Amino acid sequence: MRESRRSPLIGNTGIVSGLVLRIGQCAFAAASVGFMVSSPGFYSNTAFCYLIASMGLQMLWSFFGLAYMDDYALSRKRDLQNPVLFSVLVVGDWVTDMLSLTIVCSSAGVIVFYEKDIKFCKQHDYVDNPCIRFVISVALAFITWVLIAITSHVMFWTLASV
Amino acid sequence: MRESRRSPLIGNTGIVSGLVLRIGQCAFAAASVGFMVSSPGFYSNTAFCYLIASMGLQMLWSFFGLAYMDDYALSRKRDLQNPVLFSVLVVGDWVTDMLSLTIVCSSAGVIVFYEKDIKFCKQHDYVDNPCIRFVISVALAFITWVLIAITSHVMFWTLASV
Structure with missing residues (x-):
């Protein structure tokens, strides 16, 4: 792991941009759930219920696990990148990355179905239309996924290049 | 690119397992479209129409582009892994990989919505029930994605480790 210790990539664990990415993941996931x-x-749609579960899991993983670890590493100026721990993080990031993407796409598919195929969204007037909140929630979940994907790819690249 | 020339990973471009993966992607994508x-x-559902488009694109990319290239490299015993070409292949594989996964998940989300939320599938009897064909098609598209994901990760790993 010598090379990655000398010049860690932007977004890697143990540097400031990594911490910012983790906090961003947590914030957008929380907003999506909200x-x-x-x-x-929303509870009458299976995909939307899974979206809440997936974003909740993402919050737990990003905040309680990794933002804490990043913060610890930064404040003590310690490098936590030992190979075993790093592999566990790569696998965990990859799992939450895939989980988030699949759930976001499922929810987006259902919203397109609502909007274009059964015209569900046009049956409601502007005030009590749930579609707007569905769309905002899925958009925030998508941003969460983009942030996880950046972290996940940086970690995978680092693991592959050592 | 010296290391990858000496010992290419299983599934890489220019070796037999790479060719098998490409032909498998093409075959499963064709079956899914069929x-x-x-x-x-199916045409009344936007997600299913996009699934056909995505799997069609996958067939073009896997068969006409890459299976041909693999076959050429194998028959002439030539190594086509120059850095520029390899980067183009990695980006192309990554794009088709993400496209397939997103469309498969959207379609799966709609099928879950049909099955669990509006009980559409139980309104038809066994003979003319379109849900079975929808499910088989999405399952085949998912297998296609698994094969693309293997190829894509092997290529990305090779690019990162050189």
């Missing part, structure tokens, strides 16, 4: 929970009738 | 096109009423 918008989905506050939209009326 | 099942979807033959199911009644």
Whole structure:
């Protein structure tokens, strides 16, 4: 792991940009859950329930696990990149990355179905239309996934290049 | 690119397992398109139409582009892994990989919505039930994605480790 210790990539664990990415993942996941929970009738759709579960898991992984670890590494000026720990992080990031992407796409598929195929969104007037909140929630979940994907690819690249 | 020339990873371009993976991607994508096109009423669903488009693109990329290239490299015993070409292949594989996964998940989300939330599948009897063909088509598309993901990760790993 010598090369990665000398010049860690942007977004890697143990440097400031890595910590920012983790906190961003957590914040966007929380906002996504908030918008989905506050939209009326979300519980009658399986994909939206899984979206809440997936974003909740992402919050736990990003914040309690890794932002804490990043913060610890930064404050003590210690490098936590030992090979075993690093492999566990890569696998964990990859799992949450794939999980988030699949759930976001499923939810987006259902929203397109609502919008284009059964015209569900046009049946409601502007005030009590849940579609707007569904769309915002899925958009925030997508941003969360983009941030996880950046972290995940940086970690995978680092693991492959050592 | 010296190391990858000496010992290419399983599934890499220019070796037999790479050719098998490419032909497998093409075959499963074709089967997925066949099942979807033959199911009644697929055209009223946007996600299923995009699934056909995505799997069609995958067939073009896997078969006409890369299986041909693999076959050429194998028959002439030539190594086509120059850095520029290899980077183009990695980017192309990554794009088709992400495209396939997103469309497969969207379609799967719609099928879960049909099955669990609006009980669409139980409204039809066994003979003219389109849900079975939808499910088989999406399952075949998922297998296609697994094969692309293997190829894509092997290529990315090779690019990162040189």
